[in-house]
Amino acid sequence: xxxxxxxxxxxxxxxxxxxxxxxxxxxxxxxxxxxxxxxxxxxxxxxxxxxxxxxxxxxxxxxxxxxxxxxxxxxxxxxxxxxxxxxxxxxxxxxxxxxxxxxxxxxxxxxxxxxxxxxxxxxxxxxxxxxxxxxxxxxxxxxxxxxxxxxxxxxxxxxxxxxxxxxxxxxxxxxxxxxxxxxxxxxxxxxxxxxxxxxxxxxxxxxxxxxxxxxxxxxxxxxxxxxxxxxxxxxxxxxxxxxxxxxxxxxxxxxxxxxxxxxxxxxxxxxxxxxxxxxxxxxxxxxxxxxxxxxxxxxxxxxxxxxxxxxxxxxxxxxxxxxxxxxxxxxxxxxxxxxxxxxxxxxxxxxxxxxxxxxxxxxxxxxxxxxxxxxxxxxxxxxxxxxxxxxxxxxxxxxxxxxxxxxxxxxxxxxxxxxxxxxxxxxxxxxxxxxxxxxxxxxxxxxxxxxxxxxxxxxxxxxxxxxxxxxxxxxxxxxxxxxxxxxxxxx
Numbered sequence: 266x267x268x269x270x271x272x273x274x275x276x277x278x279x280x281x282x283x284x285x286x287x288x289x290x291x292x293x294x295x296x297x298x299x300x301x302x303x304x305x306x307x308x309x310x311x312x313x314x315x316x317x318x319x320x321x322x323x324x325x326x327x328x329x330x331x332x333x334x335x336x337x338x339x340x341x342x343x344x345x346x347x348x349x350x351x352x353x354x355x356x357x358x359x360x361x362x363x364x365x366x367x368x369x370x371x372x373x374x375x376x377x378x379x380x381x382x383x384x385x386x387x388x389x390x391x392x393x394x395x396x397x398x399x400x401x402x403x404x405x406x407x408x409x410x411x412x413x414x415x416x417x418x419x420x421x422x423x424x425x426x427x428x429x430x431x432x433x434x435x436x437x438x439x440x441x442x443x444x445x446x447x448x449x450x451x452x453x454x455x456x457x458x459x460x461x462x463x464x465x466x467x468x469x470x471x472x473x474x475x476x477x478x479x480x481x482x483x484x485x486x487x488x489x490x491x492x493x494x495x496x497x498x499x500x501x502x503x504x505x506x507x508x509x510x511x512x513x514x515x516x517x518x519x520x521x522x523x524x525x526x527x528x529x530x531x532x533x534x535x536x537x538x539x540x541x542x543x544x545x546x547x548x549x550x551x552x553x554x555x556x557x558x559x560x561x562x563x564x565x566x567x568x569x570x571x572x573x574x575x576x577x578x579x580x581x582x583x584x585x586x587x588x589x590x591x592x593x594x595x596x597x598x599x600x601x602x603x604x605x606x607x608x609x610x611x612x613x614x615x616x617x618x619x620x621x622x623x624x625x626x627x628x629x630x631x632x633x634x635x636x637x638x639x640x641x642x643x644x645x646x647x648x649x650x651x652x653x654x655x656x657x658x659x660x661x662x663x664x665x666x667x668x669x670x671x672x673x674x675x676x677x678x679x680x681x682x683x684x685x686x687x688x689x690x691x692x693x694x695x696x697x698x699x700x701x702x703x704x705x706x707x708x709x710x711x712x713x714x715x716x717x718x719x720x721x722x723x724x725x726x727x728x729x730x731x732x733x734x735x736x737x738x739x740x741x742x743x744x745x746x747x748x749x750x751x752x753x754x755x756x
Contacts, residue, residue, distance in 0.1 A: 303397035321416035327354035340424035430666035481669035495714030501525035508733025526570035535576025580701030
């Protein structure tokens with residue numbers, strides 16, 4: 266049975282949503298996202314209020330203004346709690362009153378004549394329609410609402426922006442701090458310093474350990490966004506496979522994938538493209554994409570879009586000349602079969618450790634019955650079976666290396682989303698082999714969000730016999746002429 270206060274809150278949220286839906290029809294001009302209803306943002310903020318307690322407030326700082334003519338993208342943390350894409354946004358979640366307040370820059374009519382409509386401090390009704398916020402203010406009022414707070418929670422971890430994951434952002438902050446000719450404090454550290462300076466005696470606590478677990482278990486609407494991103498990443502990879510042939514450049518396959526992303530409605534890239542051929546495959550996060558493919562190469566592609574602040578993760582390998590050589594049928598074929606075993610055990614209610622033990626038990630007969638041409642191949646496969654080969658990989662969500670840890674939350678729950686990425690290394694021959702999918706744990710088992718992209722080797726070879734985008738475009742050779750490319754070179 267619901268606690269009376271929880272029941273009152275739930276009724277209030279529903280009534281607010283119904284009232285707003287009736288009174289404030291969405292504008293026809295599209296300048297904000299509507300993938301989530303206001304009540305979902307309110308529920309997320311209520312969880313923060315419950316976690317920080319009645320004596321504290323939480324302050325979240327959104328992304329700063331764009332430097333140059335790049336596209337603005339809100340931080341994942343701020344978008345998760347508000348759905349608002351405006352620079353210099355602050356969100357105050359007040360445990361003392363149970364209210365959430367936003368602080369936005371005031372309207373700049375001159376700037377809007379150039380850029381178009383921008384949500385501002387004067388758009389209370391619209392913002393309430395979007396996210397159900399309690400009140401909206403200009404930035405000059407933030408300190409007034411912070412005064413008297415004895416405890417302020419704020420994220421200590423860097424805010425994730427476009428194509429950003431926390432592991433990379435931490436590294437960037439560390440490199441800046443170590444540079445004797447730079448040594449800036451991070452943006453999140455600067456905010457903490459200012460809070461201590463402007464609110465004497467305040468205690469600053471880390472909000473990141475509160476926000477992170479909330480994002481680990483996705484709602485059905487979040488999974489729907491991830492499903493769109495997964496399907497789009499698979500379609501892009503399929504087009505890249507079909508386009509592959511000797512003489513094509515890595516950047517051309519990268520461009521084909523990007524075209525598929527954008528024509529499919531993506532707002533950007535979830536992370537930089539890994540489009541690696543030949544020896545470049547051995548660099549796990551290879552990014553230069555400037556090598557021409559030769560007929561004896563293997564290709565590895567790992568690339569996904571940003572679809573409404575949610576991304577995906579996918580990886581496939583295929584032969585440039587359209588036929589897997591014998592050694593790849595042996596090694597990659599084994600990894601593909603192992604990957605199927607991992608997928609076959611996924612379910613809610615089990616720990617990762619339990620599933621890993623089940624995978625190992627089921628993989629032993631596969632390993633023992635496989636035909637191995639070299640002892641080093643057999644040893645490499647044995648290592649993968651014994652260790653899991655990293656099959657249960659990182660979480661996926663608003664970032665490709667998403668925050669929080671599904672492993673540390675006990676048993677798998679519906680709404681957890683992560684990458685299945687078994688990997689095999691043969692160091693003696695500089696071989697690195699992998700296949701990756703993004704899966705969502707569901708009530709009845711799991712859903713492979715990137716499963717549209719083929720994994721069976723025969724299916725991939727059949728796909729490569731089809732013409733891809735570059736082969737279908739009648740103006741391809743004209744583009745090559747402009748760029749100075751001779752299609753016959755390196756074929």
